[in-house]
Amino acid sequence: MRARTFAVVFFVVLVAVVIQTTLFGRVRVITPDLVLLVSILLALTRIRPEVVLGIAFTSGLTIDLLGSSLLGLRAIVFTTAAYIAIRTRERADIGRIATAIWAGLISLVAVLLLVVVATLFGQSSILGEHVATRLLTVPLANALLAFIVAPTLVRVVDQDPAALRYS
């Protein structure tokens, strides 16, 4: 990964972390997991898959460090989501709606995995009063955001205006 791409990815992840922990931490109407979404959408870029996995792991670890739950929990979940995204990214090629559905489904798998692992490790801070609702609203919000931002994000990271253009 070139230094410029690294800087762009670092900036994108940092912005995602700050927006996630501030804006989306307060808004109750829409509850996406922006950092998870970035980890998934990076699979659509030209960044090498192993680097995407590393970014996903680091992003998850950052959220773990900022939260109150077990360290490594989201790191594993985000890495798994990124791996599924890498393995299935050709399915997101059909169009904008397909990309949104694809991101939403991977987000659903990720939040289910998060809740399962959190339950296994007795993480009561994850299993709060909204856990069942969030299992649905987070993937839906991520699908909506993917529909809006996926092409732009890929073009910004790849620094290629022609990237991810559906025909």
Place this chain on the structure above:
Amino acid sequence: MLTRDTTPRTDRAMPIFITLVVLGILLMTFHVRLDGGGVIGVMRDGAQTIVSPLQRGASYVVNPIADAIDSLGNIAGLREENRALAAALEDKEAQLIAVQSQLARLELFEELYGLNTAGTDIGRTVANVIGRPDPFDVGMTIDRGSKHGIAVGQPVIDPSGYVVGTVASVTASSATIVPITASREGVRVLVGQQIGTLTSQINSAEMRLDIRDAREPVFAGDRIVTSAASVSFPAGLPVGEVLTDAGVEATSIDTTALLYTNFDTLQIVIVLAWPADPVSGLGQDPVPEVTSTTVDPNTTTTDSGGTTTTGEG
């Protein structure tokens, strides 16, 4: 199909994926083994020290936007909420007038009998909630840290005085608080004259109230306050109320309770410097040697003989 350039990629994804998952499991194991301390605590402090200034800056911009979005989403309920709040305000104002007259009488009696207050005030630090990690984690980041006298284990209440939770980790200028709904141990509480334990339930705002050695039934609406048997909270802080009537069954009561605090809408919290004496853990009647009050636009701290505490005492 999209016109994305598909350059050939060597498939090293699987071994990297397995390595990272194993690394994640190792981190989780370390966290459990070290109980969040050691190198894990240092990493957490480092990350929060870097990100909290960004969160603090962003929250100035984000809060009005979040309020606007929330208002749009809840526009139907706003009028009703305003009406309820106006009614509650009138009620509280009436109560305040009653309390003020009682305070005046108390002052008069204290003067008559030559009594001096023994500094029973607990130091308080007002803090803003500047971040929440993700949609699932109930933890909150506040904009006050160790340099403001905050320490791990200190109790946290909301501006109405209702119990919120405890401080889980602290950096110089920020801290993470964990609500009582995320506490695995539960909170020792008092219902009437009976001591019980409040524990959280999965996917529910209600908490489970368990009273051993029960002597009398509890009824819906009964007030729940923190017990003197609690090691995490000073006695007498309001927590919530009993949700359903429950009778004594084989010397125990098992029912549900609802907390007073709404954690979703919480923007300002108050951290209590309790216990005042971290060695003995006696926080009920701290007798201060020095009492000072510092006021700035955002923070009010009253030190009563020991704002710096460690652990839960």
